[in-house]
Amino acid sequence: MKPEAIQIDIKNLKKSFGPKEILHDISISFDKGEFIAIIGKSGSGKSTLLRLVASLEEITAGELLFDGVPATKSEANVKMMYQDSRLLPWKKVIDNVGLGLTGDWKAKAEEALNKVGLLPLKDEWPSTLSGGQKQRVALARALIHEPSLLMLDEPLSALDALTRIEMQNLIENIWEKNNFTALLVTHDVGEAVRLADRIILIEDGQIAYDEEVNAPRPRKLTNPALIELEEKILNRLMHGEEEPLQVSETNQGNSLKAVLSN
Amino acid sequence: MKLDFRPWVIPVVLVVIWEIIVRLEVISASLFPSPLTIVETGWNLLVNGDLMTHIGVSLWRALTGMLIGGVIGFVLGVLNGLSKKSYIYLDTTIQMIRNIPHLALIPLVIVWIGIGEDAKIFLVALGVLFPIYVNTFHGIRNVDPNLVEMGRMYNLKGWSLFKDVLLPGALPSIFVGLRYALGVMWLTLIIAETIPTNEGLGYLATNAREFMQTDVIILSIIIYALLGKLADLIAQFGENRALKWNASYTK
Numbered sequence: 001m002k003p004e005a006i007q008i009d010i011k012n013l014k015k016s017f018g019p020k021e022i023l024h025d026i027s028i029s030f031d032k033g034e035f036i037a038i039i040g041k042s043g044s045g046k047s048t049l050l051r052l053v054a055s056l057e058e059i060t061a062g063e064l065l066f067d068g069v070p071a072t073k074s075e076a077n078v079k080m081m082y083q084d085s086r087l088l089p090w091k092k093v094i095d096n097v098g099l100g101l102t103g104d105w106k107a108k109a110e111e112a113l114n115k116v117g118l119l120p121l122k123d124e125w126p127s128t129l130s131g132g133q134k135q136r137v138a139l140a141r142a143l144i145h146e147p148s149l150l151m152l153d154e155p156l157s158a159l160d161a162l163t164r165i166e167m168q169n170l171i172e173n174i175w176e177k178n179n180f181t182a183l184l185v186t187h188d189v190g191e192a193v194r195l196a197d198r199i200i201l202i203e204d205g206q207i208a209y210d211e212e213v214n215a216p217r218p219r220k221l222t223n224p225a226l227i228e229l230e231e232k233i234l235n236r237l238m239h240g241e242e243e244p245l246q247v248s249e250t251n252q253g254n255s256l257k258a259v260l261s262n
Numbered sequence: 263m264k265l266d267f268r269p270w271v272i273p274v275v276l277v278v279i280w281e282i283i284v285r286l287e288v289i290s291a292s293l294f295p296s297p298l299t300i301v302e303t304g305w306n307l308l309v310n311g312d313l314m315t316h317i318g319v320s321l322w323r324a325l326t327g328m329l330i331g332g333v334i335g336f337v338l339g340v341l342n343g344l345s346k347k348s349y350i351y352l353d354t355t356i357q358m359i360r361n362i363p364h365l366a367l368i369p370l371v372i373v374w375i376g377i378g379e380d381a382k383i384f385l386v387a388l389g390v391l392f393p394i395y396v397n398t399f400h401g402i403r404n405v406d407p408n409l410v411e412m413g414r415m416y417n418l419k420g421w422s423l424f425k426d427v428l429l430p431g432a433l434p435s436i437f438v439g440l441r442y443a444l445g446v447m448w449l450t451l452i453i454a455e456t457i458p459t460n461e462g463l464g465y466l467a468t469n470a471r472e473f474m475q476t477d478v479i480i481l482s483i484i485i486y487a488l489l490g491k492l493a494d495l496i497a498q499f500g501e502n503r504a505l506k507w508n509a510s511y512t513k
Binding site: 079084101145 | 413415427
């Protein structure tokens with residue numbers, strides 16, 4: 001059975017650590033198969049939001065629904081790619097890809113490695129790989145489970161510029177060929193503009209900005225509309241709401257459609 | 263594998279100097295028998311079968327004690343490393359017992375258990391238990407929590423999480439404990455074998471003392487040293503095999 005991308009509905013979600021509220025009353029929905037980028041300064045709560053959606057943290061108040069079912073009861077297959085690849089150093093590349101699988105998974109693991117272009121390295125130890133290769137293995141490890149939701153927690157931030165572009169292309173490519181909802185947390189606005197259908201800005205635990213990116217794929221970094229959008233978001237990020245830019249007045253759901261063309 | 267002779271240069275030079283000093287009669291040959299005399303004594307004991315019997319008995323005591331103490335220490339370490347509850351209940355008690363020098367228990371052990379094999383094995387087991395416990399516990403506790411979180415996300419739980427993430431992550435530390443425990447094992451055995459007995463390397467040395475056979479005393483000390491080195495080599499070999507994924511263990 002082909003895996004299905006899921007719809008995510010977040011309703012009045014709050015998260016506190018002790019007396020400190022990190023996320024205040026967040027409500028937002030992500031469509032099936034949408035590629036969403038969540039950006040924000042460090043400490044804004046963007047990673048916390050991701051970890052809540054991944055059920056790695058408990059929700060303090062509010063609801064998190066996958067296809068209308070509470071996430072805790074949902075059977076949805078959620079996988080995550082982390083900033084550090086988190087490969088098990090004591091397992092060969094192929095065994096890392098097959099982690100958590102039972103039965104005859106070798107052929108599937110080889111196929112997944114092939115998708116990320118690393119089949120020749122299947123019998124290497126992770127410690128011999130470069131940063132970019134490790135992230136490719138981590139991507140293969142996620143893909144083999146055919147997730148309906150793939151979370152990407154700044155997976156490219158530790159890579160050099162060239163490798164990052166390669167990985168962006170690879171992730172976009174794989175997302176287009178497979179059917180999953182993608183949730184990318186990044187502090188790189190350019191990356192968000194390059195990859196996402198929709199960009200959410202989290203500021204002080206609230207959604208400060210929500211915008212769709214309608215540029216055709218594959219996107220070129222030289223696309224003037226994309227450059228303009230990137231600058232606009234960067235401005236918004238750095239100067240806050242006082243900036244005379246057109247931004248959403250309310251916190252949620254007020255998406256400004258950027259009309260973009262190549 | 264190419265054999266490296268460099269680590270053996272100093273021991274060999276020392277033995278040669280020793281032989282020369284004895285030959286020159288600088289020191290008394292009855293107090294410091296020459297290396298050749300010791301080799302001769304060793305050969306004679308080997309030929310009449312005594313040496314192998316004694317080594318065999320000592321090895322049996324060492325390994326049985328090691329196995330019992332090691333398994334208990336490992337299980338306690340894993341238990342307390344995984345379960346907070348178990349840690350709260352058990353660790354204080356274990357630490358209190360650990361801080362008693364186990365050799366100080368010899369008089370009590372003789373009274374309670376007697377002077378037989380049990381007493382010696384008990385002392386060895388008690389001695390090796392703690393280094394294995396402490397290092398297993400810390401190994402499990404110090405496994406990168408990020409890897410554990412990743413493992414859970416990738417459907418590992420219970421036994422598979424232990425086997426694929428926790429145990430391999432703790433292994434470097436467990437091996438440190440094992441190698442330390444091997445040292446404790448020999449030390450304990452040497453002392454424990456001075457408890458009256460009529461077999462084992464300790465007996466060989468104690469008995470020789472009665473008759474001023476310094477060559478036999480030194481021979482048994484050398485055998486302890488060799489056995490200790492051998493045990494460490496085996497542990498190191500196991501370590502290199504088990505940890506070959508770790509760049510700091512591959513040469």
